[in-house]
Amino acid sequence: MMEMTKKTLSGLRYEDFRSECEGCPTGLYVLRNESGMEVCLTNLGGIVLSVMVPDRDGNMDNVVLGADSLEKAGTLARDWYIGALIGPVAGRILDGKFRVDGKDFALPLNSVPNTLHSGDAGLHTVIWDAEQTADNSVCLRYRYKDGEAGFPGNMDISVTFTVTEDNALRIDYHATTDSPTLFCPTHHGYFNLDGIKKPMSSIENHQIEIDSDFYLPTDINTNHTGEILKVEGTPFDFREMRTIGERIGDNHIQLQYGKGYDHVFVLRKHEPKELTHAARLRSRHSGRVMDVFTTEIGMVMYTGNYLDGVEGIDDAVYTRRCALCLETQCFPDTPNNLHFPSVELLPGNEYSQTCIYKFSTEP
Ligand code: G6D
Numbered sequence: 001m002m003e004m005t006k007k008t009l010s011g012l013r014y015e016d017f018r019s020e021c022e023g024c025p026t027g028l029y030v031l032r033n034e035s036g037m038e039v040c041l042t043n044l045g046g047i048v049l050s051v052m053v054p055d056r057d058g059n060m061d062n063v064v065l066g067a068d069s070l071e072k073a074g075t076l077a078r079d080w081y082i083g084a085l086i087g088p089v090a091g092r093i094l095d096g097k098f099r100v101d102g103k104d105f106a107l108p109l110n111s112v113p114n115t116l117h118s119g120d121a122g123l124h125t126v127i128w129d130a131e132q133t134a135d136n137s138v139c140l141r142y143r144y145k146d147g148e149a150g151f152p153g154n155m156d157i158s159v160t161f162t163v164t165e166d167n168a169l170r171i172d173y174h175a176t177t178d179s180p181t182l183f184c185p186t187h188h189g190y191f192n193l194d195g196i197k198k199p200m201s202s203i204e205n206h207q208i209e210i211d212s213d214f215y216l217p218t219d220i221n222t223n224h225t226g227e228i229l230k231v232e233g234t235p236f237d238f239r240e241m242r243t244i245g246e247r248i249g250d251n252h253i254q255l256q257y258g259k260g261y262d263h264v265f266v267l268r269k270h271e272p273k274e275l276t277h278a279a280r281l282r283s284r285h286s287g288r289v290m291d292v293f294t295t296e297i298g299m300v301m302y303t304g305n306y307l308d309g310v311e312g313i314d315d316a317v318y319t320r321r322c323a324l325c326l327e328t329q330c331f332p333d334t335p336n337n338l339h340f341p342s343v344e345l346l347p348g349n350e351y352s353q354t355c356i357y358k359f360s361t362e363p
Contacts, residue, residue: 009038010050010062011314016069017042024127026070029138031163036060037359039163043130044070045077046085046123046140046159048189050196050313051169053359056287061195063288063359065323068313077124080190080307082318084124085159086117087185088144088151088175089343091264091300091332094223098335100152100344101180107150113221121149123157123185137162146179153181153345168358175351183351184330184343190304190323191357193283193290198315200322201285203303204245210238210279210301212265216331220257226337228266236263241280244303244324260305260321264298264332272297272341275354279326287363293356294328297341301326328355 007013008030017028021044028049031039038052038060049066065082067073076082096107096115107115117124128140137160144155155177162170175183194201214228215236231237235247235255248260255261267278273295282289292299302325304318312318331340345351 008040008050009036009052009060010040010066012040012049012068017073019070021127026127027130029130029132031136031138031161033136033163033165033167035165035167037163037167039161039169040066041083041138041161042070042073043128043140044074045125046128047073047077048083048161048169048187049073053167053288054361056361056363061197061286062314063191063193063195065190065192065196065318066313076310078120080310081117081124081188082190084188085140085185086188086327087123087157087183088149088155089118089182089184090186090327090329091184092116092223093333094336098182100182100335103152105150105152114223117188118149118151124188128159136164151181153177153179155181155183155345159185166358167360168356171355173351173353175345176349177345178347180344180346182335182343183345184332184334185353186300186327186329187355188325188327189357190325191281191290192323193281193288194286196312196314196316198317200316200319202245202321203324204248204321205243205285206281206283206324207241207243208238208279208281208301209241210265210299211268211277212299213239213268214266216264216266216298217254218257218263222257222262224264224333224337226339231265236261236265241282248303258305260303262300262302262305264300267294267297267299269297273352278328281326282362287361289360289362291358291360292326292328293354293358295352295354296328296330298331299326299328328353
């Protein structure tokens with residue numbers, strides 16, 4: 001069958017992603033392993049469009065909010081960061097201002113009074129050079145020119161997506177710079193282990209365990225206060241498996257500020273950059289389980305509190321809390337919280353992060 005009309009397991013068509021933006025070609029990249037897991041992504045924004053994994057009965061469903069055309073993928077990434085790579089700096093930067101190497105910078109405020117996810121020229125909007133190196137792996141590369149997104153330094157960035165034989169989506173980030181800058185990327189996938197279909201189930205029925213004893217509270221603008229608080233005795237205590245909806249409506253100021261969970265959890269590490277288990281998410285309905293591992297110190301759990309019924313794929317409508325993000329990253333807004341681990345990237349150093357989303361099932 002000609003590639004033009006061939007569809008992926010998730011129902012996507014190559015021609016719906018083949019285009020050219022500002023002289024840069026775009027396309028659809030399909031990663032598979034021997035047991036049938038399939039991940040589709042486009043080099044626009046590094047957007048993951050679908051992740052097909054089995055439920056307890058072997059039924060394959062897509063478990064991430066995605067898009068079935070380049071235009072829709074771009075719109076959903078611009079408005080909701082759905083499936084996209086985020087950077088150079090994930091999260092909010094207070095007033096968009098930061099200092100690096102003794103110089104002051106001010107980014108456009110795309111989420112007043114802050115800059116969110118590096119603003120409108122962030123990694124979620126760029127066309128990456130893509131090289132599919134194997135049936136199960138693609139490497140995306142991008143060179144940020146000095147000042148292109150308001151950050152200093154010519155940054156060479158690579159992100160490799162790999163589908164492993166043990167049914168995991170592995171993401172490896174690397175970056176270097178020719179002058180001091182900031183770098184703190186993440187992947188902004190929205191997961192629902194019951195599948196993306198009409199009608200969407202709520203992730204409030206999912207259960208999660210997070211390997212964290214502390215979280216980072218915010219103010220009313222979801223700016224970080226700089227505090228590092230214990231989860232013990234709060235609705236943020238997921239040291240044991242808990243249902244997400246059990247306490248999401250509690251009268252807790254942080255849940256009010258975030259309109260649900262939209263917070264960074266501090267992950268347990270014996271040493272920096274140690275690859276450790278961060279969370280286990282599961283649906284008792286589908287029997288799907290997703291374990292998250294990362295070398296990073298932080299993980300945002302965002303329960304899709306702002307989704308407002310945007311049209312998705314397969315007739316699904318992306319409503320509030322129909323999916324959740326588990327964004328592994330550095331601490332946010334570190335230039336304005338100097339006691340947080342720095343996200344400065346200096347010439348001669350290399351940033352690296354490994355993040356693994358491993359899928360399995362249980363009876
Ligand atoms: C909200 O605060 C959240 C962010 O964490 C999220 O990335 C965005 O919605 C989509 O601004």
